[in-house]
Amino acid sequence: MPPPLLTTLLAFLTLTPTATLAHSHLAHILINGQLYHGFDPRPNQPNDPSRVGWWTAATDDGFVTPANYTHPDIICHKSGASPAAHAPVRAGDRVHVQWNGWPMGHVGPVLSYLAGCAGLEGDEAGCTGVDKAALRWTKVDDSQPVLEFVEGAGINGGVPGQRWASDVLIAANNSWQVAIPDGLAPGPYVLRNEVIALHYAAEEDGAQNYPLCVNLWVEGGDGGMELDGFEATEFYREDDPGVWLNVTAGLSSYVVPGPTVAVGATPVPYAEQTISLFEAEGTPVVVLRGTETVPFSGGAAPTAEPRARGRYDRN
Numbered sequence: 001m002p003p004p005l006l007t008t009l010l011a012f013l014t015l016t017p018t019a020t021l022a023h024s025h026l027a028h029i030l031i032n033g034q035l036y037h038g039f040d041p042r043p044n045q046p047n048d049p050s051r052v053g054w055w056t057a058a059t060d061d062g063f064v065t066p067a068n069y070t071h072p073d074i075i076c077h078k079s080g081a082s083p084a085a086h087a088p089v090r091a092g093d094r095v096h097v098q099w100n101g102w103p104m105g106h107v108g109p110v111l112s113y114l115a116g117c118a119g120l121e122g123d124e125a126g127c128t129g130v131d132k133a134a135l136r137w138t139k140v141d142d143s144q145p146v147l148e149f150v151e152g153a154g155i156n157g158g159v160p161g162q163r164w165a166s167d168v169l170i171a172a173n174n175s176w177q178v179a180i181p182d183g184l185a186p187g188p189y190v191l192r193n194e195v196i197a198l199h200y201a202a203e204e205d206g207a208q209n210y211p212l213c214v215n216l217w218v219e220g221g222d223g224g225m226e227l228d229g230f231e232a233t234e235f236y237r238e239d240d241p242g243v244w245l246n247v248t249a250g251l252s253s254y255v256v257p258g259p260t261v262a263v264g265a266t267p268v269p270y271a272e273q274t275i276s277l278f279e280a281e282g283t284p285v286v287v288l289r290g291t292e293t294v295p296f297s298g299g300a301a302p303t304a305e306p307r308a309r310g311r312y313d314r315n
């Protein structure tokens with residue numbers, strides 16, 4: 001057996017040929033060909049004020065580790081903070097999230113969650129003024145089957161013989177489609193798209209979670225779907241079999257961490273995880289009084305008028 005340092009070096013060379021350049025962020029989202037901007041956390045990036053991607057302090061394009069699964073950083077990445085704008089989408093549409101590249105070696109699941117902002121304190125401006133700790137999440141996609149055993153897969157820097165959801169994402173030009181459930185009630189929501197990279201997950205605290213959030217303004221849903229109420233700080237445990245495992249030690253299956261996908265959610269199958277074409281810049285909206293929207297018009301978010309009635313008496 002090689003000494004630990006050599007093992008680590010070998011694992012590094014095999015699995016993460018571009019580790020120093022690797023990591024990523026959610027660059028943008030496409031909805032029916034309309035493009036909305038994510039947030040680029042790297043220093044000196046010209047971030048679009050109309051972006052719908054949450055601000056984060058992950059200036060290295062990096063990740064949150066299992067030691068921080070109960071820390072608010074797991075909600076929407078390091079010091080995550082909501083932007084003013086929301087991307088308009090109709091229930092039943094697909095939101096196509098695109099990462100700024102994804103390294104082959106960063107194998108793992110692609111998980112998607114939605115949290116409604118209506119009814120929470122600060123919801124006058126949609127998700128913008130809501131305390132992220134108050135968000136309650138519903139898992140709408142866990143990228144099943146996540147891990148398939150395919151001859152010839154993973155030979156380009158992944159894990160030989162394994163095809164992961166992350167490989168499907170890479171093949172679709174680093175993107176993933178999330179179906180917005182038909183049964184969602186209209187209103188403001190945060191979409192949390194997370195890739196968990198497992199290349200170092202054989203080490204304690206070695207998994208890498210990349211949880212990135214975007215704001216959506218959902219229209220047209222019938223509200224028939226029952227939402228779950230999970231807190232992001234309760235999704236995962238450091239010793240979950242889906243986050244503390246050795247992907248090169250002859251895996252025979254993979255257990256997806258976190259809650260199960262809610263009834264009424266319709267994940268997009270691998271066969272339909274394809275490249276989405278940009279047609280035009282979308283027009284994001286800013287939410288007013290919790291119930292109306294106006295097109296984003298630059299600068300800061302308009303100050304929302306506080307509502308006279310109580311916070312939870314939305315009808």
Ligand SMILES: *[C@@H]1O[C@H](CO)[C@@H](O)[C@H](O)[C@H]1NC(C)=O
Pocket residue numbers: 065067068071073078
């Ligand atoms: C958890 O996150 C905080 C804030 O980013 C960081 O300072 C701390 O080192 C992290 N803790 C661990 C154990 O990774």
Ligand SMILES: *[C@@H]1O[C@H](CO)[C@@H](O)[C@H](O)[C@H]1NC(C)=O
Pocket residue numbers: 098173275276
């Ligand atoms: C992949 O995505 C990039 C960035 O959005 C885009 O410029 C490029 O045209 C896309 N490639 C294909 C083949 O769609």
Ligand SMILES: *[C@@H]1O[C@H](CO)[C@@H](O)[C@H](O)[C@H]1NC(C)=O
Pocket residue numbers: 007202203246247248249250
């Ligand atoms: C993971 O499994 C591989 C293959 O069995 C082994 O070489 C490596 O030492 C293991 N890593 C850890 C940290 O146990």
Ligand SMILES: [Cu+2]
Pocket residue numbers: 019022023024106
């Ligand atoms: Cu990385």
